[in-house]
Amino acid sequence: MTRWQDLPLGRRPEGRWALAARWIVVDRPEGRRLLENGEVVIERDRVLWTGPRFEGAVAARFDLGEVLVTPGLIDLDALSDLDTTVLGLDNQPGWRKGRVWPHDYAGREMYAPEELAFQKRFAFAQLLLNGITSALPIASLFYRAWGETVPEFDAAAEAAEDLGLRVWLGPAYRTGGVRLDAEGRMHPEFDEPRGLAEFEAAAAFAARIHGRADGLISGLFAPDRVETCTETLLRRTMDRARDLDLPVRLHMAQGEMELQTVRRLHGVTAPEWLDRMGLLSDRLIAPHATVATPEDLARYAANGVTVAHCPLVSGRHGSVLRSFSSLRAMGIRIGMGTDTAPADMVLNLATGLIADRIAGGSASAADFLNAATLAGADALKRPDLGRIAPGAKADLAVFDMADTRVAPRIDPVQTLIWGATGRITRATLVDGRLVMRDGAVAGIDLPAARAQAQAQFDRLVAQYPERTFGHPPVEEIFPPAYPLAQRQMEETP
Incomplete structure (x- = not known):
């Protein structure tokens, strides 16, 4: 028996090799x-x-002994930056905390190009640490000058290839945004020529990158939040995606600001607007559906739209899918996403189960694991992913069922999803390569990267007064959970 620790990170073993485990989730014809x-x-x-x-x-x-081996997890809305949404969880309202540009702020890049490249590499490593083998990266445009750039996604492709993560890549683009006027009221502003130019650059990137690294890297169209898109941009996106046979991810039906903005601009909800244009299809992946109306959901079902369910970030903002069970009963395909830090899919599955029960559903642990594997693969039209079966890609996640924090253990799938987090991920394999083992990821020094990520994030936070309404100091924008204690001189007896 060869020692597991001798298997080199980042390389395929020679010849055929066997992985034995106490439990394996397998897919059979039945x-x-x-x-x-x-x-x-x-x-x-x-x-x-x-x-x-x-x-x-x-x-x-x-x-590997007492482990559970599952298909590699598929993240349809995978965090790929240093998450700024966590800044607003205890600091509300968001528009007063730099989430919306004030009228006197000239949008600019808050990160240098090398920082943007680093954050993708660091975020990709976090995904692998959590058993995520396929990812559609997502990053916030709130701190960006406008859209994402081709050079940073060339760097993202390089990072994915180095680390061994399977990705669908495409720079996010938009034709508009929301800005606050002098009284703090929100108004949409559009620059369609700029957005269309960025779309053309993104489309050329997606076509060029598709199939790189022996198929590890694929193209994606990623128009930003629906309220930042014009009809022309969305029509061109869907036309080009159809020509190239690539998926499209568009955030919609996800929040009150979007709902009111789209109704003000178009007189209907976002799903109805796209349906009227004939743009709903089975290549569309739509996070988060938490404010979708029953009529909107019926439109999703009729057109084969996949919902990317991200229950942790939704719950953190006080919203919930109503419900996972109800959408499945309607015939809507539901895949899973993380979209926040930590990029912990297991925690998202547990949160999703709890939210479904609160909303009156009755989904099971198996239903949610299927959503994070089979449904994600089907949304991407990849029957060779999300499964452990002869002929499928060797993308696997290994979870430690002997971890001292996982007790008592019942059925391993139920134990994992009801009672654990991604921190018990012991190993991740992608395309037949061992890319993560016991917290070490091929191609990155994680302790050094963690320190770099914190320093980079601290520099970002320091810039928030410039882009926050009224320009208050950082201490007022993001106060500590408790007032800081004042230092007192010790009295000499």
């Missing part, structure tokens, strides 16, 4: 099953066998 005391045999980038001990020849066999 459906998904839990295999006990079985093996997965991998050859290059594919699963060759699932079942009891493989009797054929293997170059190496690794027995």
Whole structure:
């Protein structure tokens, strides 16, 4: 038996090799099953066998003991920056905390190009730490000059290839934004020529990057939040995506500001607006659907739209999908996303289960694991992902069921999703490569990167007074949870 610790990070083992585990979630023609005391045999980038001990020849066999092996998790709305939404959780309202530009702020980049490149690399490593093997990155445009840039996504492609993360990449673009006037009222402002130029650059990038790194990197169209898009931008996006056969992710039906802005601009909700234009389709992935009306959801169901469910970030802002169970009953495909720090998919699955029960649903742990694997793969039209079956890509997540914090253990899938977090992720494999093991990720020094990320984020926060309404100091924008204690001189007895 070859030692697991001897398997090199970031490289495929030579020949076919076997991974033995106490439990493996496998996919059979008759459906998904839990295999006990079985093996997965991998050859290059594919699963060759699932079942009891493989009797054929293997170059190496690794027995991981008391672990649960699942298909690699698929994140349809994967955090790929240093999350600024966490700044607003205890600091409301958001428009007074720099989330919306004041009238006297000239939008500019708050990060240098090398910082933008670093944050993608760091965020991608966080995804791998949590068993996420496929990701559609998302970053905030609130602190950007306008949209995302092609150079930063060239750097993102390089980072994904170095770390071994499977990604769908495309710079976010928009034709408008929301600005505060001198009295603090929100008004949409548009610059369509600028947005259309950025769309053309993003489309050229997606076409150029698609299929890079032996298929590890794919193209994506990522228009920003629906209220920042004009009809022309959305029509061109869907036309080009159809021509290139690429997915489109568009945030809509996700919040009150969007709902009121779109109604003011177009007289209807965002899903109805897109439906009237004939732009809803099965290539569209739409986070978060928490303010979608019953009529909007019926439109999603009729047109095959996938909802990217991100229950942790929604719940943090006081909203909830109503409900996961109800949408599934309507025939809506629901995949999963993280969209906040920590990029912990297991925690999102647990939060989603709890939110579904509160909203009157009855979904199970298996339903949510299926959403994070099978549904995500189907949304991307990739039947070789989200499954552990012969011929599927060897994208796997390994969870430690002997962790001292996971007790008592019942069914391993229920134990994982009801009672754990992604912190018990022991290993992540992508395309047949071991890319994360015991907290170490191929291609990055995580302790050094953690320190760099904090310093970079602190510099970002220091710039907030300039882009916050009324320009208050940082201490007023983001006060500490408790007032800071005053230092007192010790009295000498």
